[in-house]
Amino acid sequence: MIVATTEQIAGHRTVRTIGQVFGVVVRSRGLGGNIAAGLRSIIGGEIREYTHLVEDTRRHAIDRLVANAATMGANAVVMMRFDSGSIGQTMNEVVAYGTAVIVEPL
Template identity: 60%
Template sequence: MIIVTTENIAGYKIKEVKGACYGLVVRSRGFAGQVTASLRSLIGGEIKEYTEMLEDARKQAIDRLIKNAHAMGANAVIMFRYDSGEIGQNMSEIVAYGTAVVIEKAE
């Protein structure tokens, strides 16, 4: 699956637009991770527990985006983006989204 942030893919032409597709993940840091992160925030610097959680969530969101695009019959996603937000005090939402398309090599 080709995934790009651009409107077009060099060397390919868009044969069909399938529509919007997305992959959504909501994650919560476990109690031990929250305590460690809270202590680390007092010192300052990177809070690795949350960085790792968000990296994992982004990977999972992309995997779900790809699964969604395949289910729509697409072989590529254009205009790819991420968005994130918080739900409550300890949950993060990550969404990967774009436009599912069918592409073929340009002649």
């Protein structure tokens, strides 16, 4: 499955647009991670616990996006984007979304 942030995929042409597709993940950091992150925020610098949480959550959202696109019969997703937000003080939501398409090599 090709996933691109661009409208066109180099060396391919879009033969069919299937529709919007997304992958949603909501994760919570455990108590230990929140305590470590809170202590790090006092001294400043990167909060690695949250960086890892966001990276893992984005990867998982892309995996779900790809699975949903495949279920729709697509072989590519174009214009892929992320959106994220917080739910409460301990949860992070990430959505990967784009347009499911069928492409073929030129």
